[in-house]
Amino acid sequence: MNANLVKEFVGILGKEYVLTEEADRQSYSYDAAVLAPRIPALVVAPGNQEQLGRTVKLAYENGLPITVRGSGTNLSGGVIPEPGDSLVILTNRLNRIIEINEPDLYAVVEPGVITSQFADAVSARGLFYPPDPGSQTVSTLGGNVALNAGGLRGLKYGVTKDYLMGIEFFDYNGELVKTGSRTVKCVTGYNLGGMMISSEGTLGVFSQLILKLVPPPKASKAMMAVYGDINKASETVAAIIAAHILPCTLEILDQKCLKYVEAHTKAGLPTEAAAILLIEVDGSHAQGVEEDADKVMSLCKKHGATEIRIARDAAEKNKIWEARRNALPALARARPTTVLEDATVPRSKIPAMVADINRIADKYKLEIGTFGHAGDGNLHPTILCDRRDKEEFRRVEEAVDEIFDTALKLQGTLSGEHGIGMAKAKWMEKETNRATINFSKNLRRALDPKYLFNAGKKII
Amino acid sequence: MPKALKSTVSVSELAGQLMALDDLLASCMRCGLCQAVCPVYGATMKEADVSRGKIALIENLAHEMIKDVEAVSQRLDRCILCGSCQSNCPSGVNTTDIFLRARQLMVAYKGLHPVKKIIFRFVLPHPGLMSFGTRAGSWFQGLFLRKVNEKTGTVEAPLLRPFVGRRHFQPLEGRSFSAKSGAIDTSAGASGIRVAFFPGCVPDKLFVRLADATMKVFEKHGVGVFMPDGLVCCGMPNLVSGDRNSFNRLVRTNLKRLGGGDFDYIVSPCATCVSGIKENWLRFREDFTPEEQRGIEKLQGKAIDITAFIADVLKANFTASEAKEGDTCKMVTYHDSCHLKKSLGVYAQPRAILDGLPGLRYAEMPEADRCCGSGGSFTLTQHDLADRIGRRKRDNIVSVKPDLVAVACPACMLQLMDMLSQNGDDIPVKHVVELYADSL
Numbered sequence: 001m002n003a004n005l006v007k008e009f010v011g012i013l014g015k016e017y018v019l020t021e022e023a024d025r026q027s028y029s030y031d032a033a034v035l036a037p038r039i040p041a042l043v044v045a046p047g048n049q050e051q052l053g054r055t056v057k058l059a060y061e062n063g064l065p066i067t068v069r070g071s072g073t074n075l076s077g078g079v080i081p082e083p084g085d086s087l088v089i090l091t092n093r094l095n096r097i098i099e100i101n102e103p104d105l106y107a108v109v110e111p112g113v114i115t116s117q118f119a120d121a122v123s124a125r126g127l128f129y130p131p132d133p134g135s136q137t138v139s140t141l142g143g144n145v146a147l148n149a150g151g152l153r154g155l156k157y158g159v160t161k162d163y164l165m166g167i168e169f170f171d172y173n174g175e176l177v178k179t180g181s182r183t184v185k186c187v188t189g190y191n192l193g194g195m196m197i198s199s200e201g202t203l204g205v206f207s208q209l210i211l212k213l214v215p216p217p218k219a220s221k222a223m224m225a226v227y228g229d230i231n232k233a234s235e236t237v238a239a240i241i242a243a244h245i246l247p248c249t250l251e252i253l254d255q256k257c258l259k260y261v262e263a264h265t266k267a268g269l270p271t272e273a274a275a276i277l278l279i280e281v282d283g284s285h286a287q288g289v290e291e292d293a294d295k296v297m298s299l300c301k302k303h304g305a306t307e308i309r310i311a312r313d314a315a316e317k318n319k320i321w322e323a324r325r326n327a328l329p330a331l332a333r334a335r336p337t338t339v340l341e342d343a344t345v346p347r348s349k350i351p352a353m354v355a356d357i358n359r360i361a362d363k364y365k366l367e368i369g370t371f372g373h374a375g376d377g378n379l380h381p382t383i384l385c386d387r388r389d390k391e392e393f394r395r396v397e398e399a400v401d402e403i404f405d406t407a408l409k410l411q412g413t414l415s416g417e418h419g420i421g422m423a424k425a426k427w428m429e430k431e432t433n434r435a436t437i438n439f440s441k442n443l444r445r446a447l448d449p450k451y452l453f454n455a456g457k458k459i460i
Numbered sequence: 461m462p463k464a465l466k467s468t469v470s471v472s473e474l475a476g477q478l479m480a481l482d483d484l485l486a487s488c489m490r491c492g493l494c495q496a497v498c499p500v501y502g503a504t505m506k507e508a509d510v511s512r513g514k515i516a517l518i519e520n521l522a523h524e525m526i527k528d529v530e531a532v533s534q535r536l537d538r539c540i541l542c543g544s545c546q547s548n549c550p551s552g553v554n555t556t557d558i559f560l561r562a563r564q565l566m567v568a569y570k571g572l573h574p575v576k577k578i579i580f581r582f583v584l585p586h587p588g589l590m591s592f593g594t595r596a597g598s599w600f601q602g603l604f605l606r607k608v609n610e611k612t613g614t615v616e617a618p619l620l621r622p623f624v625g626r627r628h629f630q631p632l633e634g635r636s637f638s639a640k641s642g643a644i645d646t647s648a649g650a651s652g653i654r655v656a657f658f659p660g661c662v663p664d665k666l667f668v669r670l671a672d673a674t675m676k677v678f679e680k681h682g683v684g685v686f687m688p689d690g691l692v693c694c695g696m697p698n699l700v701s702g703d704r705n706s707f708n709r710l711v712r713t714n715l716k717r718l719g720g721g722d723f724d725y726i727v728s729p730c731a732t733c734v735s736g737i738k739e740n741w742l743r744f745r746e747d748f749t750p751e752e753q754r755g756i757e758k759l760q761g762k763a764i765d766i767t768a769f770i771a772d773v774l775k776a777n778f779t780a781s782e783a784k785e786g787d788t789c790k791m792v793t794y795h796d797s798c799h800l801k802k803s804l805g806v807y808a809q810p811r812a813i814l815d816g817l818p819g820l821r822y823a824e825m826p827e828a829d830r831c832c833g834s835g836g837s838f839t840l841t842q843h844d845l846a847d848r849i850g851r852r853k854r855d856n857i858v859s860v861k862p863d864l865v866a867v868a869c870p871a872c873m874l875q876l877m878d879m880l881s882q883n884g885d886d887i888p889v890k891h892v893v894e895l896y897a898d899s900l
Contacts, residue, residue: 023531024506026520027513032490037516045505072507073492092505114496137496329550336486338551388486 001041001085005062009044012054017093019043028081028088031074032135033423034339034387040067040081045090049110049176049207052094056205057174059087065455068201070112070140075340076421078147078200082455089205091142098208100125105213106165106182111142111206115149118211128216130157133417134328142206148198150417152324155375156246156282157214159417161197166210169196169203172448182210200419201454203447217248220282221293222317225305230254230275232304234351237277237374239299241347245292249280250375254354257327257369264330269323270307275354277305277374278324280317327371328382334367335384339396343403344378345412356406357381364399366392378416404430425460469569471527477565478522481558485522488515488553494545499831500538503848508535511545511555518562533566538842540835540849541700542798557743563702572703580706584661584693585713591636594665598632605631612888614881627843628881629874630666637664637671643689649682651774656723656762657687658714658737660694660730662870670729670870673897674766680900681774686721694736697837699744708747715748715755725773726759729766729893731800731869732836737763739803765800766893767868771809776896777816790863792820792895795853795876796829797869810868810892817899823860830856834875850879858885868892 001020009018019025020042029037042064046052059066065082068089072079081088091112098108102125109118115136122129132151133139139149145167150159166180179192196203227233233252240247253261253276262269270276277300281292293310300308311317332338345353354370357379361368372379381403385396404414404427414424414431429437440459445451469477494511495501501510508517514536520526539559546555572580583590605615614628637659648654655678663670678685695710718726728734742760745753770776792814801807807829815822833839833849857865857880865880865887867873876889 019506021531022526022528023517023535024508026526027507027516030490030516032492034489071492071495072490090505116496135491135493138492329552332489332551333487336483338489386486388482 002062005058006042008058009042009055012058013044013046013051017045017047019045028069028072028090031072031077031079033075033077033080033421034337035077035080035422038080038083040086040088041084042086043088043090045093047093049094052089052205052207053170053174053176055089056170056172059089060172060174060450060452063450063452065452066205067454068142068146068205070143071114071135071138073135073139073143074147074421075342075418076415076423078419078421078454078457080422091140091206094142094207097121100127100213101182102127104182107211107213109141109209109211111140111145111209113141115139115141115144122213123216126216127213129163129211129213131160131163141209141211145197145206145209146200147419148417150373150376150378152249152251152373154373154378155250156248161194163212164193164197164209165212167193167196167206168208170205170207172204172450172453176207177204180210198419200421200458202444202458203453205453215284217282218284219286219289220248220280221289222249222278222280222311222320223293223297224309224320224323225277225279225300226270226273226307226309227275227277227304228273228306229304230354231351233275233277234348234354234374236300236303236305237350238348239303240279240296241375243295243299245281245295247279247296247375248282249278250373251278251324252276252350252372252374252379253278253323253327254370256367257331257371258323260330260334260369261323261326264333265322265326267319267322273306276323278320324371327369328380331369331382331384335386337385337387337393339383339385339400340418341381341383341400341403342372342378342416342418343381343407343412343414344376344416345407345410347375347377349410349412350374350377350379352410353379353406353412357403360399360402360406363402364395366395366399368399373416376416377412420458422457425456425458428459471529472524474529474565474569475522475524477568478518478562481518481561482522484554484558485515485519487551488512489551490516491550493548493550497544497548497830499540499542499544499833499849500845502830502852503833503845509538511539511553514539515553515555515558518558529566529569533570536562536566538845540798540831540833540838542831542835543802544798544831547802556739560699560702560740560743563700564704565702567702572701576701576703580698580701580703584698584706585709587638587690587692590661590665591639594632594636595634595639598634601631609881609884609886611886612877612881614877626882628878630877632666633668635668637668638687638689638691640668641675641687644685644687646684648684651682653725653773654684654686654723655769656718656721656726657685658691658694658726658728658733659687660728660733660870662874663729667870667873667891670891670893673891673894674727674729676897676900677766677770677893681776683774686723688717688721690717694733696732696736696740699736699740700835700837704744704747707744711741711756712748712752715752715759718759719755724762725764725769726762727764727766727769729868729870729891731765731797731804731806732871734763734765735799735803765804765806765868767800767810767813768804768806770893770896771812776813789819789821791823791861792864792866793823793825793857793860793862794828794892795825795832795857795865795867795872797867797872798829798831798835800868801829806868810866813892813896814866817895820895823862825860825862826856827852828856832872832875832879834871836871839875846875847879850875854879854883854885857887858883862887864888864890866890866892866895
């Protein structure tokens with residue numbers, strides 16, 4: 001990169017926060033997707049809003065492709081930079097919680113705040129921030145907004161988009177755009193916050209977020225239901241929702257997951273079972289929660305659960321959740337490479353989806369374990385492989401394509417929460433249509449005329 | 461670090477050697493969850509400082525995507541080897557194995573730092589020389605040291621600043637434990653147990669009171685003790701610096717000295733020594749003769765940290781008789797040493813001991829198991845980084861307003877004393893075994 005331009009960045013940010021050395025730049029060449037790394041020409045870490053704005057302006061004026069990176073946990077290649085003269089902007093120094101407003105139930109944060117640290121700070125003030133993506137101990141709130149992160153609580157509490165009240169971002173001129181407000185209601189101007197949700201860094205650079213907070217539930221009850229037939233587990237899910245009960249967690253693990261988790265934890269899981277459901281109901285009254293739990297239990301029984309284990313206390317609940325928490329680790333330890341997908345289907349299509357995933361696994365001679373958020377149809381088929389085995393990895397790629405095809409056939413979607421990034425961009429038109437892609441491209445061109453904001457991602 | 465004058469290995473050859481780690485490296489799926497627990501990343505927030513970044517760099521060097529060995533090596537050195545990432549890794553990536561082996565290959569390529577070479581090859585293998593140094597140091601230290609904190613007893617050495625920096629530390633106590641005691645060989649008493657006592661360098665030379673306290677515990681519980689003459693360093697400083705040859709020599713010497721003894725356990729008040737014997741002697745046993753390997757395997761099964769020994773083997777009765785209230789009752793908090801909790805799985809035992817001691821009330825500090833930044837030799841070579849990490853630990857300790865802080869690792873004690881004293885906090889740092897021995 002042009003030495004004078006580097007000097008200008010140093011002038012804005014200070015030497016320590018402009019990384020030019022090859023070894024440093026190489027460590028921002030990848031994310032959590034199984035894709036080839038691409039090395040940026042420069043990496044910068046602004047420490048405040050003003051520096052961020054000036055960085056965006058300088059980079060855009062000089063035609064540098066810009067990729068904004070939080071903690072780099074993206075599973076679709078969303079923060080793998082462009083090759084050549086590209087810039088990575090790190091948000092991890094923009095990590096201040098500016099305000100937690102208890103009476104008005106909102107918080108104002110910078111985009112680099114870590115999700116679980118924010119949730120803990122909110123919880124210490126007696127409030128609740130529900131979105132809990134699997135990477136929450138390291139993921140950033142800015143990244144959560146850019147990907148519309150979900151998590152285990154999506155069914156009852158919604159996902160990140162349900163908590164974004166307002167946002168400030170820099171446009172390509174480095175001008176600060178403000179949208180949304182600290183109020184519950186706000187119809188001033190376009191809903192630009194909605195547009196920024198799951199924009200994957202393609203429309204602007206976030207500098208501040210206003211997030212909604214809610215009162216925490218006062219009581220909860222957790223249980224595990226065991227099934228000999230995965231269809232019966234899915235029927236139970238549909239029946240629970242048809243009975244107008246919204247569990248805060250409703251997770252499924254298939255037989256392969258159970259096998260690996262048990263081998264890894266020896267926790268005494270029913271490895272003979274075809275599937276298990278992990279269910280938690282919560283609410284503001286203990287009695288109401290008990291009633292819901294009783295109803296859920298009888299629905300499980302009615303729909304063929306062979307066994308139901310109820311957590312009587314926190315320790316037992318922990319034991320039940322251990323199976324879910326260990327699903328990914330256990331699968332990940334089985335083989336060197338773990339390809340984690342998140343094709344999502346309408347809830348009622350889960351049995352069909354699981355059956356198809358198993359058919360695809362057989363067809364391509366691959367090991368695929370499936371777990372996920374049964375309550376919202378968001379499954380995580382996890383392919384166990386070794387990326388160094390080229391022949392096997394070709395089969396993996398074909399299997400992934402077929403999983404997407406199946407999800408779309410079942411009126412589902414390519415991605416429930418991991419994003420499109422580079423990995424799934426070529427599939428966008430298949431899920432939508434040509435007009436949608438053209439509309440999105442026009443929108444993008446208006447907001448990013450030089451096509452520099454995370455080029456090559458999302459809409460191509 | 462100066463480049464070796466006579467590197468006999470080319471970058472391509474180094475890359476080929478690193479490919480031997482390929483299976484270990486490939487298990488990292490780049491999820492980045494190590495960022496949550498890595499103490500170095502916590503201080504700098506630079507990807508090259510977290511395990512995921514380091515593994516990517518080693519992999520790139522192995523595939524010759526980067527050829528700047530020095531740059532990769534510098535970044536690999538910015539790791540405490542605390543094991544936090546490994547214990548939190550969903551894929552079970554064996555980061556300790558990767559980093560130890562990668563550093564060995566780096567040292568083979570570029571040579572060892574001359575100061576380290578002298579210490580590892582000429583000082584650590586000669587316990588007599590070290591004991592003499594301790595004694596001589598204790599005679600003359602008065603000329604150099606200035607008291608900085610009456611309550612914690614820490615000093616600094618303004619005239620020695622080029623060598624020790626602005627560190628606050630504890631003055632030498634005089635003769636080393638092993639020089640005072642000589643070889644020990646007593647038979648099992650009431651407990652019916654006989655142990656080999658491996659004091660470790662710091663309790664033997666600097667915190668001699670820890671070795672004394674450990675001996676008192678053995679004595680009061682009727683435990684027979686075997687401590688041969690000439691035990692040397694466990695080899696961990698050598699290993700983390702990538703010097704496998706001098707590590708092997710130290711292990712071999714210790715094996716010889718311990719070989720003749722008959723004992724049920726080998727006990728140390730140093731968590732790093734115990735994890736060294738239990739994990740790393742075993743990890744690198746391939747360099748040893750079959751007979752030596754059998755010796756290593758035997759010791760591996762017998763090695764135990766003093767707090768686990770008190771709690772699990774001696775099953776000491778911790779129930780304090782008096783009520784834990786009032787002004788005379790002191791509040792103690794506890795810092796989990798990485799090698800104790802993350803390597804050895806010992807964390808309940810020291811808490812149980814503290815909770816049961818009369819006159820002490822236990823309070824858990826936030827992030828009790830977050831690394832303090834010491835890591836033994838890490839604090840010598842990466843002092844600024846160790847300092848930044850240590851300040852977070854200091855803040856967590858102070859936040860519970862304790863009267864004293866307990867740890868079960870001499871290296872952590874050094875770091876905590878320095879951090880607290882630098883900030884002017886009047887909070888003494890005690891080893892759990894000291895507090896327990898005081899109650900006997």
